[in-house]
Amino acid sequence: MISSTLGVWNYWIVFFLMMIGLFLVIGRKNLLKKIVGLTIFQTSVFLLYITFGKIQGGTPPILNNINETVYSNPLPHVLILTAIVVGVATTALGLSLVLRINSEYGSIEEEDISAQDLIDYHDLIETSKKISVKFKK
Amino acid sequence: MDKNPILRIATKILFAPIILFGLYVQFHGDFGPGGGFQAGVIVASAFILYAIVFGLEKGKELFPLNINLFLLALGGILYGGVGIVSMLLGDEFLSYNVLGSSKQAGQHIGILLVEFGVGLTVSNVMIALFYAFVDFKSSNGETK
Amino acid sequence: MIDIIIKNLPILVVLTPLMMSLIVVLISNNFLSWLLTLFTTLITFIFSLLLYQEVYLHTAISYALGNWVPPLGIEYLIDKVSIIPIIIIALISFLATFFASKIMPAEINNSSISKVYSLWLLAIAGLIGLVTTGDAFNLFVFLEISSLASVALVAMGGQKDKQALVAAYNYLILGAIGATFYVIGVGLLYGITGTLNLADLSNRIAEISDNKALIAGFGFMVIGIMLKAAVFPLHIWLPRAYAYAPSAVSVLLAATATKASLYILARILFSVFDISDNLVTYTLQYIILPLSILAMFAGTIMAIYEKDIKRLLAHSSIAQIGYITLAFAIGTKASVAAGFIHLFNHALIKGALFMAITSMGFYINKRITINNLSGLGRAMPITFVCFVICSLSLAGIPLTAGFISKLYIIKASISADGIWIAFLILASSALSVVYLWKMIEALWFHESPKVLNIKEKPEIYIALLMITFLNIYFGLDASIVVNSSFEAANQLLGVQK
Numbered sequence: 001m002i003s004s005t006l007g008v009w010n011y012w013i014v015f016f017l018m019m020i021g022l023f024l025v026i027g028r029k030n031l032l033k034k035i036v037g038l039t040i041f042q043t044s045v046f047l048l049y050i051t052f053g054k055i056q057g058g059t060p061p062i063l064n065n066i067n068e069t070v071y072s073n074p075l076p077h078v079l080i081l082t083a084i085v086v087g088v089a090t091t092a093l094g095l096s097l098v099l100r101i102n103s104e105y106g107s108i109e110e111e112d113i114s115a116q117d118l119i120d121y122h123d124l125i126e127t128s129k130k131i132s133v134k135f136k137k
Numbered sequence: 138m139d140k141n142p143i144l145r146i147a148t149k150i151l152f153a154p155i156i157l158f159g160l161y162v163q164f165h166g167d168f169g170p171g172g173g174f175q176a177g178v179i180v181a182s183a184f185i186l187y188a189i190v191f192g193l194e195k196g197k198e199l200f201p202l203n204i205n206l207f208l209l210a211l212g213g214i215l216y217g218g219v220g221i222v223s224m225l226l227g228d229e230f231l232s233y234n235v236l237g238s239s240k241q242a243g244q245h246i247g248i249l250l251v252e253f254g255v256g257l258t259v260s261n262v263m264i265a266l267f268y269a270f271v272d273f274k275s276s277n278g279e280t281k
Numbered sequence: 282m283i284d285i286i287i288k289n290l291p292i293l294v295v296l297t298p299l300m301m302s303l304i305v306v307l308i309s310n311n312f313l314s315w316l317l318t319l320f321t322t323l324i325t326f327i328f329s330l331l332l333y334q335e336v337y338l339h340t341a342i343s344y345a346l347g348n349w350v351p352p353l354g355i356e357y358l359i360d361k362v363s364i365i366p367i368i369i370i371a372l373i374s375f376l377a378t379f380f381a382s383k384i385m386p387a388e389i390n391n392s393s394i395s396k397v398y399s400l401w402l403l404a405i406a407g408l409i410g411l412v413t414t415g416d417a418f419n420l421f422v423f424l425e426i427s428s429l430a431s432v433a434l435v436a437m438g439g440q441k442d443k444q445a446l447v448a449a450y451n452y453l454i455l456g457a458i459g460a461t462f463y464v465i466g467v468g469l470l471y472g473i474t475g476t477l478n479l480a481d482l483s484n485r486i487a488e489i490s491d492n493k494a495l496i497a498g499f500g501f502m503v504i505g506i507m508l509k510a511a512v513f514p515l516h517i518w519l520p521r522a523y524a525y526a527p528s529a530v531s532v533l534l535a536a537t538a539t540k541a542s543l544y545i546l547a548r549i550l551f552s553v554f555d556i557s558d559n560l561v562t563y564t565l566q567y568i569i570l571p572l573s574i575l576a577m578f579a580g581t582i583m584a585i586y587e588k589d590i591k592r593l594l595a596h597s598s599i600a601q602i603g604y605i606t607l608a609f610a611i612g613t614k615a616s617v618a619a620g621f622i623h624l625f626n627h628a629l630i631k632g633a634l635f636m637a638i639t640s641m642g643f644y645i646n647k648r649i650t651i652n653n654l655s656g657l658g659r660a661m662p663i664t665f666v667c668f669v670i671c672s673l674s675l676a677g678i679p680l681t682a683g684f685i686s687k688l689y690i691i692k693a694s695i696s697a698d699g700i701w702i703a704f705l706i707l708a709s710s711a712l713s714v715v716y717l718w719k720m721i722e723a724l725w726f727h728e729s730p731k732v733l734n735i736k737e738k739p740e741i742y743i744a745l746l747m748i749t750f751l752n753i754y755f756g757l758d759a760s761i762v763v764n765s766s767f768e769a770a771n772q773l774l775g776v777q778k
Contacts, residue, residue, distance in 0.1 A: 104443040232348035
C-alpha cells in the first residue's frame with residue numbers, strides 16, 4: 001500500500017504543485033499573485049503530461065536502426081510545447097491587464113478595486129435617478 | 138546602463154553569436170532537438186539584450202515597431218501560406234509531400250518553411266511583448 | 282479551383298478568418314480594415330453554408346490535416362451536429378461585423394481599431410475551430426485562442442470604462458482555469474487510452490469500464506467546459522465581461538462564445554462518453570439538471586433586480602444557458618434536439634437584444650441604465666420595434682423564434698415524464714417577462730427628461746433589422762432549424778433507442 005502510494009512520487013509532485021497553484025489563484029487577493037498561482041497550476045499540468053510520456057528504459061525518440069529499442073513517447077512533449085506557448089500568452093495578457101488595472105485604479109488588491117467599482121456603480125444609478133426625479137417636478 | 142563599458146562591449150560581442158546560435162537551433166531542428174519556438178526566443182533575446190543595455194530608444198532604432206509587427210504577421214502568413222500552397226497543389230492543408238519533387242524533398246521544404254514561420258513569429262512576439270511592457274506609461278504616473 | 286475549395290472546406294472555414302486576422306493587423310486604414318473583416322466574415326459564412334450543403338447532400342466530412350490519417354493525425358470533423366454551431370457563429374459574426382462599422386470607432390481609439398478587428402477575426406477563427414476540430418488537444422488550443430482573443434477584446438472596453446479591465450482579468454483567470462481543467466482531463470484520458478482523437482477516444486472508452494482515472498478525467502473535462510460555457514455556479518465571469526466589453530464585442534460574444542462551449546459539452550457528454558453509461562446519466566441527473574433549474578431562476582431573478590441594462594441581458598443569458606443545459610440534461614433525443622434549437626435561437630435573440638441596447642447607448646453616448654432609457658423608444662422607433670420583437674422572442678411569445686425553442690423544450694420534458702420541469706420552464710419564462718416589461722415600460726411610457734433629437738443611422742439599424750427579421754422568420758418557418766437539430770440529436774444519441 002505504502003510502496004504503491006510512494007512509488008508514484010512523480011504524481012505526488014504534480015498533485016502538490018496543482019494544489020499550490022489553485023490555492024494561490026483562489027485564496028490570494030493580490031492580482032499579481034493570482035497570476036503566479038495560475039502559472040504554477042499550468043506548470044503542474046505540463047509535468048503531468050511529461051510524466052505520461054516517460055517510459056522506463058526508453059531512449060529519446062530518434063531512429064537508431066537497432067531493433068527492439070524502447071522509445072519514450074514524444075507526443076506529450078509536443079503537446080506541452082503548445083501548451084507552454086498558450087501559457088506564455090495567458091501570462092503576458094494577464095500581466096498587461098494587471099499593469100493597466102494598476103494605472104487606472106492605483107491598486108492591484110482585489111478589495112480596493114471592488115470597493116471603487118461599487119462606488120462607480122452606485123454613482124451610475126444614482127445620477128441617472130436624479131435626472132428623472134427632476135423631470136417629474 | 139549605456140555608460141558601462143563592460144556591458145556595452147560584451148553586448149556588442151555577444152549580439153551576433155546569439156543570433157547565430159538562434160539560427161543554428163532553428164535549422165538544426167530538422168535533424169535533432171531544436172526548432173522554431175526555441176530559436177525564436179533565442180533570436181529575440183539578442184534584440185532584448187541590446188535594448189536593455191542601450192536603452193529602449195536605441196533598441197527601437199535597431200528594430201522599429203512597424204517592422205516588428207510586419208514580421209510578426211509575416212511569420213503566421215508564411216505558415217498558413219505553406220498550407221495554402223499544398224492545398225492549391227491538390228493535397229490536404231499542410232501536406233508537405235506535394236511541395237517537392239519527391240516525398241522526402243517535399244517534407245524537407247515544408248517543415249523548413251513552417252518552422253521558419255514559427256521562429257519569425259515567436260521572436261517578434263517576444264520583442265513586441267518586451268517593447269509593450271517596457272514602454273508602458275501609467276496614466277497616473279505622469280500627473281504624480 | 283472550385284474543386285479545391287469544396288475539398289478543403291473544413292479547414293478553409295477556420296483558416297480564412299485566422300489568416301485574414303494577420304493581414305488586417307497590418308492595415309492602418311480603419312475603414313479598409315473593417316471592410317476586409319466584413320468581407321472575411323461573409324466568405325466564412327458562405328463557406329459554412331456550402332459545408333451545410335455538403336453535409337446534408339453527402340455524409341459527414343472527415344478532413345485529415347497534413348494528410349495524416351485520423352487516429353494519428355489531427356482530424357477536422359464536420360457532421361450534422363457540428364454544422365449547427367458553425368453556421369451560428371459564421372452568421373452572427375457577419376451580422377456583428379456589419380453592425381460594428383459605426384459603433385466600433387465611437388468606443389475605440391483610432392490607432393487600435395485595426396488591431397481590434399484582428400482580434401475579432403482571431404476570436405471567430407478560434408470559435409469555429411473549436412467546433413470543427415475532432416482532436417481533443419487541438420480543441421484546447423482553439424479554446425485558448427478564442428478565449429484569449431475575447432479577453433483582449435473585452436479589455437478594449439477599458440479605453441472607456443476602467444471596469445472592463447477587471448472584467449477582462451476575471452474572464453482571463455477563470456477561462457484559464459477552465460481550459461487547464463480541460464487539459465488535465467484530456468491528459469488523464471490520454472494516459473488511459475493513448476489517443477487524442479475524439480471518435481477514437483469514444484471507441485476506446487467503451488472498452489474500459491470502472492477505471493478511476495476515467496472518472497477523474499471525465500470530471501475535469503466536464504467542469505472545465507462548464508466553466509467556459511458559464512453554466513450556473515461557474516458563471517461569475519460572464520455578466521461583467523459582457524457588460525463592459527465594447528458594444529460590438531458584446532454582441533459577438535453574447536451570441537457566440539458560450540454556444541461553442543455548450544456544443545463541446547454536448548459532444549463530450551453524448552459522443553465521447555456514452556449516455557447509457559452510469560457516469561453520464563448520474564452527471565446529467567444529479568448535477569447538470571438541478572444546476573440548470575437553479576440557473577433558470579437565479580439568472581432571471583438577478584436580471585429583474587439589475588439596473589445596468591447590458592448586465593441585465595448578461596444575467597438573462599445565464600438563465601437561457603440554463604434552458605439549453607436543461608434540455609441536454611433530460612437526455613432524450615427530443616430534448617437534445619430542443620437544446621440545439623434553443624442554441625441557435627438564443628444566439629439570434631441575444632445578439633439582437635445586445636445590438637438594440639448598444640445602439641441606444643451609441644446615440645445617447647453613455648452607459649445604459651434602466652433610468653436613462655426613459656423615452657428613448659419614442660425617439661428611435663426602428664430600434665425600439667426591433668427591441669420589442671426580440672424581447673417577445675426571448676419571453677417565448679408565439680410567431681417568434683423563442684417560442685419554437687421553448688415549445689420543443691417543454692414538449693421534450695413532458696414526453697420524458699417531467700411535467701414539473703415544464704412548469705418550472707413556464708414559471709421562469711413568466712418571470713423573464715418582468716424584466717423585459719421593465720425595460721419596455723421605461724423605453725416607451727416614461728417621458729424623457731430632455732428633448733431627444735436622435736436621427737437613426739441606417740448603418741446601425743440595418744444589421745438589427747436583419748437579425749430581427751431572422752427572429753421572426755425562424756418563428757414562422759422553423760423547419761430548417763428543427764430538422765437539423767433532430768438530425769444532430771439522432772447522430773449524437775445514435776445507436777441506442
